[in-house]
Amino acid sequence: MIALRGITKSFPGVIANDRVDLDIYGGEVHALLGENGAGKSVLMKILYGFYHADAGQILLNGVPISIASPHDARNARIGMVFQELQLIPVFSVAENIALFLPDLKAVLNRKEIDRRIIEISERYNLKVDPHALVSQISIGEQQKVEILKLLLSDARLLILDEPTRVLAPHEVEALFRVLDNLRKDGYAIILITHKMKDVFECADRISVMRRGRVAGTMLRAEASEDKLVALMFEKALAELKINPKDGADKALEPLLELRGVETRGEGTGTSLKGINLKIYPGEIMGVAGVSGNGQKELCDVVLGMQLCTKGRKFLYGNDLTNHSIQTMRKNGVAFVPENPLSMAAVPFMTVLENMALTNTRRYARRGGFSMDWQAVKAAAEETRKRLGFAVNWYALPKSLSGGQLQRMVIVREMTHAPRLIVASYLTRGLDVQSTIGARQVLVQARESGAGVMLISEDLDELFTLSDRLIVLYGGEIVGEFKPEETDIYKVGHLMTGHEVQHAANS
């Protein structure tokens, strides 16, 4: 259906795409696999008219076409769902979809639009309430709206940029079912991802990109994890080493203790109810839960961004309930937030400047009248090496991909040997190699006596890394386990609010 021939695109200093050839057929799900920065997103943005290729051709059914803008792409019936969803929160679902329709009339025929939405959503199992406000529906539902938008505007080729990144496990399954139905109706789907699991569950054909080139394309039947990994990385992956757990020494004073903490949720936020938890030196405490069940609030309370309405917070045994974020930061609390772009990075300052932000005083010279950027770089460089990440110190965060940003934040937070690390979705958006690096550093931190609160939706990750595990549901702790005493299903049930008869209540 669509063929890319010899697509080349370079940015100052990097060749993002180097003579890329790619064929997409109707009725297939084509997975585009590769590390962060392998050129997947750039290639797709060229196809969607966001960037111009320096060289190369795009053929639609054998005829060369020129795609100079997203508008052209839509005329060629190509649609894209971006990593950051492009919906207007204050509009209803139907209004968002209507906005995108090519044949939108001056006077809206709301009934007709609703009818079309319901018709298509029922056919593909994409049920959403057309009158709900986008700000009030979950990320999974918002993604459905994005797909509906494309279907209603007659796209035949759908490009999904890391759609599973923000979804809970059951939402991922639902998405794949939808894609399966679309494929049966002859739609072509390009799925950008770097999760092996997605590929094997959903794709018909797989193209692997490495350093701006297509390193290989194969059918799912031919593919194996080893083969794909070999294509993605030139060198073999480092294995994650976890030394046998000697268990946290509970005789020590806990690093962090929350006693009966409650908060009042702001707006659509969740309220925390009666949270009691302790984090000891040298342990990783996993927090499982479907996002939106109080994880963000828990982090914010620990950090001091939100104040407790009830209960006390102790750090190293000192009551710091109503102390500011500065106090917490000064005492060695590191924080990797769930959304690096909005919660951790300043988009128009270089990466290096961002590195200095958590501890400006340390790098200030002459009483603050100048900054020692050499020192900032040296400290960050040391951490970067430990993690094995590639970071460009002079890039602006607004131009970085999700994974690059996440790496930047991890490097910053792991500098200065933190004593307590609060990490939310640590490996979200990271490729396989970086994921291993990031996890390795958490384990190292634990071994050197730091405490970690690791919030994640990835149960495999939690079970591998955690020494202890709590489950959050609706702002409450509904279970506390040692990973070896429980299993994924039990935790999964607790996460979704099902009562488990034999749940060990703490």
Add this chain to the structure above:
Amino acid sequence: MPQIANTYRKILNNVVVRYLLLILLALFLFGLIVTIYGKDPFQALKDMFSFTLGSAYGFSEVIVTMIPILITALAVAIPWRVGLINIGGEGQLYIGAAFATWGALTFPNLPAWILLPLMMLLGMLGGALWAFIPGYLKAIGLVNETIVTLLLNSVGILVVGFLIFSFWHSVTDTNMTVIFVPAALLPTFFGTRIHLGLVIGLVLLALYWFVMKYTRWGLEMRAIGGNPQAARRNGIPFKGYLIIVMCIGGAIAGLAGMVMVSGFHHRLLYNVSQNAGFVGFLISWLAGAQPIGILVMSFVVAIIFTGGTLLQLTIALPYAVINILLAFTLFVVLSRQAFFERKKA
């Protein structure tokens, strides 16, 4: 390294192109209005430029006009950098002028080297107090600073009116004070009306540039302006900055008030600011709060004002036309973003 040099060149090109286009477009629209009014636009423009840039007297008048608006532009630009919109330069200027005037009227016997710094401090104190109100209200999350600064303008002007009409007016006039004693006047240069306020403005500008670019506080302020949420989570004292930076903005506007009474009017009068507070806001907008931009734009706006005064005399152009020219300039700037971004894509 070549990459960095490249980036600088790009920024430079962008800045230069931006200002040239802005100015040309605004002048073109201005010419159009003059033509509609039935006058020769080229003659008008020629008069305007030959007077303002071609004669020493005209040029000195441009500088005199530029001084207060340069300072008030800084009063807007600094809060801007932490995401605060200070439309209250006018009110802060009035209160600053009133505080400085109190100093001049109360201690007429002090020597200039004590009295002038005292008046400056008083002016800054007055402006800072006036800006503290919106800054504090914003920091505790109660009210938006934009609306409070805007409303406090009227209050500030009325307070100063009350002070003049009730206590300070001279024997002969009801709407102004007596001329200050010589020790309370800023020294002037070259036998023109250019006064020490120029040096104050330029020093402030240089300080602003230096602080934003090199210091820890500049870094933290840019972080807050760039992403307040991230800045807070990174442990930057957010509320403190909001209040202090707002007060600094107010102090600078107050200093502009002191400069106006001590350097320009030589007395406090009801119309002390000549809209400098609002024009400063405009300039800061036009310049995107960039130091060089502020200098260039306050100079350009000063040319428009001085030239406008001249055109009133020579071709009897109503002063409203000058305001139209200013409005066009603002309009062009507002459309700038879309204009430049499309070009980039």
